[in-house]
Amino acid sequence: MLLFFALGLLVHFVFFASIFDIYFTSPLVHGMTPQFIPSPPPAKRLVLFVADGLRADAVYELDEDGNSRAPFIRNIIMHEGSWGISHTRVPTESRPGHVALIAGFYEDVSAVAKGWKENPVEFDSLFNESKYTWSWGSPDILPMFAKGASGDHVYTYSYDAQREDFGAHDATKLDTWVFDNVKDFFNAARNNRSLFSKVNEEKIVFFLHLLGIDTNGHAHRPSSREYKDNIKKVDDGVKEIVSIFKHFYGDDGKTAFIFTSDHGMTDWGSHGAGHPSETLTPLVTWGAGIKFPERVSAQQPDDEFLKEWKLENWKRRDVDQADIAPLMASLIGVPFPLNSVGILPVDYLNNTGLFKAESMLTNAVQILEQFKLDALRKARSYIKQEKFDEVVSLCEELIDLALKGLSYYHTYDRFFLGISVAVGFVGWTSYASLLILKSHSNLTRSAGKEAKKPHHLLACSFVAVGVLVACFLLIQVCPWTYYVYCLLPVPIWYAVLREHQVVQDLAESLLTFPLSRFVVYLLVFVLGIEVLVLSFFYRYMLTAGLIVFAGWPFVTQLWTRAKITCLSWALFSLLLAVFPLMPVVGRKPDLSLVMGAGLLVLLLSLAIVTTLTRRKITLAKEELLVLPLQMLSIVLSMYVVYSTHHSLLKKEGLPLMNQIVSWATLASSLVMPLLSSTALFQRLSSILLSLMSTYLLLSTGYEALFPLVLSCLMFVWVHMEQETLQQPGASCRQKFTSIQFTCNTDIAQLRLLNLDDIRRAFFLVFFLVTAFFGTGNIASINSFDLASVYCFLTVFSPFMMGALMMWKILIPFVLVMCAFEAVQITTQLSSKGISHYVIVMSMTIFLVFLNGLAQLLTTKKFQLCGKPKSHLL
Known part of the structure; x- marks a missing residue:
């Protein structure tokens, strides 16, 4: 399994790098001769x-x-x-x-x-x-x-x-x-x-x-x-x-x-x-x-x-x-x-008509050196005949033609490379899907059979194809990266065809599946994928998707078992649906919304205290310090945002103390959760409070409310997914507070993947896309607002400012991934199996890294000296 993840990561890196070879090619052409205007210039300087x-x-x-x-x-x-x-x-x-x-x-x-x-x-x-x-x-x-x-x-x-x-x-x-x-x-x-x-x-x-x-x-x-x-x-x-x-x-x-x-x-x-x-x-x-x-x-x-x-x-x-x-x-x-x-x-x-004509001709020669044969000879003949207007007209036409020709040659390999990468990616997606079916589902019966060895002709055929592709690229004198993009699909599709028995068993299983039910599932799946794709172009599609999400539990048996949870799900889904409708760019700073978000976080922290006290949760010594410190950090973040804004309005610059507090808050935001309990409720709450203090410092308006609403929906999601596995009358709320995050749990043997897991994987991808475009903070390069980092620095530093904005962008992603870790545990789902689903559906590299960060935040715990106490504060 480790080999599969390493291979998957390598494949995704190759496909990611291919974009820069296909689209980001230098427009510079070297080796041209400088072109002079023969007439004397009008200016010396x-x-x-x-x-x-x-x-x-x-x-x-x-x-x-x-x-x-x-x-x-x-x-x-x-x-x-x-x-x-x-x-x-x-x-x-x-x-x-x-x-x-x-x-x-x-x-x-x-x-x-x-x-x-x-x-x-x-x-x-x-x-x-x-x-x-x-x-x-x-x-x-x-x-x-x-x-x-x-x-x-x-x-x-x-x-x-x-x-x-x-x-x-x-x-x-x-x-x-x-x-x-x-x-x-x-x-x-x-x-x-x-x-x-x-x-x-x-x-x-x-x-x-x-x-x-x-x-x-x-x-x-x-x-x-x-x-x-x-x-x-x-x-x-x-x-x-x-x-x-x-x-x-x-x-x-x-x-x-x-x-x-x-x-x-x-x-x-x-x-x-x-x-x-x-x-x-x-x-x-x-x-x-x-x-x-x-x-x-x-x-x-x-x-x-x-x-x-x-x-x-x-x-x-x-x-x-x-x-x-x-x-x-x-x-x-x-x-x-x-x-x-x-x-x-x-x-x-x-200037004279002669100067304009010769200047335009020089411009044309400089751009269109490769076209200078008959066309430029004709232009020079026009100059001798003093047909200056004809020279200007001809040269303008030549420039337009040359630019089209240069564009053609610069993009000559784009279609070919795009097809190669697409074929490779489809092959990789197919291979990952087949491994999922083979290892984590009961749809196939190939596991009980003796695996048939692929015929040697199959391997020989793919070797021949690889040799032919390599020869073609060699003749074309292509760069080495082209060999990677074009040859990588060959072993990938060979691996796909090696699993022909899985494909056969899947086809047989689908024949026994009710046709009407299959059509409904397929239609829902296609519509869901279309919404995800369209959301990259039209953010309001996320709003439409979240509205559908809000109604989902009411057409299932969940409504009869957990009415309060279902109503909470609908409420937070509809609240989150508002954010994609907000302007992507052009929003003005509004400190009242940032302050309001901070106050809501403080109220939420008080609710967490009340919950832990009512349930008599036993806390360790270090845990007694975490929640008060996190609440203090929220208060300090609110003060720093307010103070910095007014200091800059007075043109007094960024106060040094504000800058120190901001950087200290950022540094501690990843450490504080590791001091809290690994119980699901306590660890997720601690992660939210720590990251929100940093997010407030990086906010200028309504986006400060986004991670708070998103996190509330993630809490409800964990409850909802656990309810889907409960029998009528069973209680999952008490169990939720007792479940622990752990990196050593492997419950792959408890159950196999089912159709509900496809929905869970889709929810994950949808929430990640919502985190990506929810506030519009990276939907456009134009929405990079320097005011977002003024609590940390005001002196222009592009890489430092970019890093701070990138962390602001990643915080909603981390919240979603931490919640998904909880979903995997509460639904008794193998993290390995679902990770395959995520790779297939999301087609992203950094999910692997986010998953690792989420596991660190949810499973690791720092412990100071001392014994647990039976009281909260």
Whole structure:
């Protein structure tokens, strides 16, 4: 059996890893030749301002008094340059946003998880192609474009990472630091001959990364005064920097300016997904080579935004975010970044038709090098004939065709690999199911027969198939992982066909099963699986499932035996059904709900005390301390949440004592249950109280109530499942308090699996999916709310914050798995047998680890010195 679990874990890991080979493949292509625009560029230098986290509407709209929050930028739109919307792609995060802006391609999603400062793969960028680049800003962004740049020509100036504190009094200091250092830089250049010579070269770039708006948005929300005031601070800073450039270079008209953002932000202060508030970012350009404002009477897109912003009479030019990279490259005359997929927005350029045509042609050659034969020769002939409009039209068509071709080749093996993995997984599911029937059920009669040895031709056939598959992959020069995905199904299906006797016995057993009953069971099973699948796309399907669950005991004999238990089951099922209907994202912090959840937990703990006292439960010395300490921990968690929230509102930061209490609570939450009794009721109660103290610290609103309602339903579930095995008139409540968790119990011989166990396995998977999507906290990457971890830390630390959020996500899973451990014991069910069901139905790897954690929390016990006492407190 241990070998089976090890094999199952390995198989699931292989199938899990296959997703990254099939879908997360790098879009980078190496070995291309840099492409230059032959015409002289309009600008000698480029200044790029990136206001991190700035929404388009926040900078374009007028305030309540009819004034602009960014008067300098608005003046540019009306009198000096061109403007529009830059459309970003998901994930709307800082790293992929800056890569799209400066390197011109949309980064592989998996790269986001590989690091913020370091590059998983090297890529070309505008900075690398420049003669010199000077950059100021966050230490999380600047090193990406300095490391790997050829030569020593990309200079970075970053502040200390500790400045990125979401609880800081004034996050605008991050932007002030950048503006001040740029001013100091030019003051130094006047007195440094070497530096003065460099900044007067051609093809140079100045990059100002401004993080204050993003930080204030996370800490205070985009509707806050802090966020809006930061926009004004940035606008003033941009105005001052532009003035410095004009003064330093004598207003030579050779500087191009770009003002944009890497991503926007939702009303609730997060980003990462595809809401318009995150994907619509501003783009304002002016200076050398940029088209002047164009007055229009009507324009496309004719949306409400233009009228709200009072900009409907100034032509709006929208672009995709990656299009900005080739625009900047064309302005200063450097090669387009090699992996750029951006399309040059020629409508922004104030230049000759020849320059636009040659720029567009260079863009096409850079993207479509493999198509340059006849098509590009024809484009060059158009240029000689001065058919410039035809050149632009042809090149736009070629770019679209090339992108489709690149997508085809990048996904060429996707269908083949997907089929291989699907065949392997179906085989593994079939094999696990056959082992269940063979070892833990009475549906088959093969156990009493002498097992027939499979014919040697079967093994030879599968060996031949494996050799053929390996030869095919060898000819295709496939990576070694392809051999794993394609060859793994071969031994799996061989193992399935070895169990042909089990299949035969199962078929014979099904022939004796009533057809109508079989059809009903099959229909219910299929509908249940469909609800689980649809719940991954539509959370309200969980609500529908829980409503059906609420009515389940009333159509069975349970209602006649345990009315109070059935009513409790229905009540908590309906309460839990409310949570999937709550908003996934966009919820505002509501401390009253967190405080209410804490008070309910305290009331529950008092009910536990009353129950133990009434039943005269004998407790050990250490157990006398556990419950009072857990109640104290709940009270402290409520205080820390309240205190931290008000401290941050006053901009006083995170109090040190609150931080210490939070981390101490987290550390003790897994230890406290191990001091309590291993009796089912006491251990499950202890686990809930310990984990709830941590969950409260990580909650900002209604989700604080979720694990409490879920746990109550889990308690009732344990009672319900035990009732299903009781004879009429028998009492299970007294027995429930006397049953002990133990890791040494193996009751496989007491009974075999039956149809009710399929329902129990389905309930487990359904409750795990509900834990996954119940509050929407991981239904979308966008619902990652930094405010959830403010009781632990406010200084930006992505991995630490991610780990805390992951533990918050796992707490409902742990509660469900601990309850299922109790179900297995109270129903006299072999944990080994049901584990096979779980593997087949859930198709997840981490259930194995959760099961181990649940066993640790429910079966282990720390014991201090002392003898048991006969009183509770």
